[in-house]
Amino acid sequence: MNRRNFLTSSTVAAIAFPIASQLQTLSAQVTEGLKITSMETELLRMPPGKPFLDAIHRFGSEGGGVVLRLKTNSNITGWGYISFGAEIGGPGIVEGILQNLLKPALIGQDPTMSKRLRHEMWRAAEYSGTSGLVTCAMAAVDMALWDIVGKVAKMPVYRLLGGYRSSLPTYDMCGWYYDNDDDLSQFQKQIQGALEEGFHAVKIKVGRYTLDDDVKRIKAAQALLGKDRRLMVDANQKFNFTDALARGRVYQELGCFWYEEPMMPHAKKEYGALAAELDIRIATGENLYGKYEFLEQLRIGGADVVQPDNRRAGGVTEWMEIGAIADAFNVELASHGGAPTNMHMLLAMPNAIYMESGSLKSDTTHVETLRLVNGEIPAPEDPGMGNELRRDFIDKYKVRS
Numbered sequence: 165m166n167r168r169n170f171l172t173s174s175t176v177a178a179i180a181f182p183i184a185s186q187l188q189t190l191s192a193q194v195t196e197g198l199k200i201t202s203m204e205t206e207l208l209r210m211p212p213g214k215p216f217l218d219a220i221h222r223f224g225s226e227g228g229g230v231v232l233r234l235k236t237n238s239n240i241t242g243w244g245y246i247s248f249g250a251e252i253g254g255p256g257i258v259e260g261i262l263q264n265l266l267k268p269a270l271i272g273q274d275p276t277m278s279k280r281l282r283h284e285m286w287r288a289a290e291y292s293g294t295s296g297l298v299t300c301a302m303a304a305v306d307m308a309l310w311d312i313v314g315k316v317a318k319m320p321v322y323r324l325l326g327g328y329r330s331s332l333p334t335y336d337m338c339g340w341y342y343d344n345d346d347d348l349s350q351f352q353k354q355i356q357g358a359l360e361e362g363f364h365a366v367k368i369k370v371g372r373y374t375l376d377d378d379v380k381r382i383k384a385a386q387a388l389l390g391k392d393r394r395l396m397v398d399a400n401q402k403f404n405f406t407d408a409l410a411r412g413r414v415y416q417e418l419g420c421f422w423y424e425e426p427m428m429p430h431a432k433k434e435y436g437a438l439a440a441e442l443d444i445r446i447a448t449g450e451n452l453y454g455k456y457e458f459l460e461q462l463r464i465g466g467a468d469v470v471q472p473d474n475r476r477a478g479g480v481t482e483w484m485e486i487g488a489i490a491d492a493f494n495v496e497l498a499s500h501g502g503a504p505t506n507m508h509m510l511l512a513m514p515n516a517i518y519m520e521s522g523s524l525k526s527d528t529t530h531v532e533t534l535r536l537v538n539g540e541i542p543a544p545e546d547p548g549m550g551n552e553l554r555r556d557f558i559d560k561y562k563v564r565s
């Protein structure tokens with residue numbers, strides 16, 4: 165029997181219609197009438213800790229974050245969380261943008277329509293500007309929308325995005341500069357701790373001092389890592405093109421896996437020239453806002469690994485588009501920052517190679533915790549984004565008005 169003839173159009177319709185009908189019924193049952201009814205925000209402030217530095221920043225003073233909860237007319241609440249390690253003013257501004265600029269565009273809307281709502285938020289914000297902290301606020305909303313979708317579907321978001329892998333290679337950003345650390349004992353202790361925790365790759369900061377100092381740090385890290393573990397270096401925008409090229413040749417010769425953010429993010433033409441000159445992977449993107457800036461960076465050949473930051477990228481929806489653009493350019497994908505906020509999209513992209521993280525041992529922030537198994541983090545399987553924060557964590561750092 166010729167099956168092509170057997171499956172006449174009427175037969176196909178007879179089979180397909182009940183399935184489509186059932187799906188529509190299921191979809192309608194789940195989402196019909198689902199609306200955003202209110203927005204809650206809480207401001208967090210963390211006290212100063214031990215200072216640590218990169219090539220241009222000094223961290224460890226007060227940090228903070230803003231917690232976002234989008235409530236719906238069902239019993240489902242979507243969570244978003246945006247935090248800043250070094251800007252105590254940032255979270256309060258993001259909260260103001262959420263409450264005053266974006267909330268009117270969201271109340272009463274269907275939370276499963278994330279691209280429509282991104283458009284509505286752009287419209288609400290465009291006259292005062294859609295970049296900078298407005299993008300961070302939109303990212304928090306988008307995360308909360310996907311959290312709602314995941315909870316409605318009772319699935320982790322990475323599966324809804326189209327999962328590609330079930331665990332993610334993760335490296336520890338642990339090689340900072342510290343005060344009074346000329347002998348690198350604090351630096352080495354951090355790397356040793358990462359290896360004991362089970363990381364197979366670590367990143368260190370370079371570029372704050374001389375090239376000789378960089379070489380000393382790289383060799384000290386490599387002595388601990390051995391031949392089978394990878395080392396990435398990050399210059400945090402420090403160099404002009406001439407210095408970026410000179411230092412990059414040395415990092416390349418020493419066998420570093422990638423060379424991150426050698427120059428300022430607007431130096432797109434110079435990134436293209438640097439990537440053409442060097443064989444070492446050029447990684448960048450943590451300070452690019454939205455997909456159009458990534459497209460510009462990639463059109464000029466200015467990255468081998470792109471690293472969207474899920475505050476500046478604009479949330480899950482925009483992040484996935486950035487990942488797909490990078491994939492089309494045959495460029496690898498990592499993240500700036502870790503936690504569930506970054507994990508789900510990486511798990512859904514074929515070109516993802518690493519998630520960035522700090523130590524996972526003492527995470528008291530999230531309800532659903534991540535763990536390391538053989539250098540990788542298994543996919544989180546709770547429904548939603550996994551952004552829900554522990555109540556005791558919020559209570560501990562909440563700013564009282």
Ligand SMILES: [Mg+2]
Nearest residue numbers: 398424425450
């Ligand atoms: Mg970086």
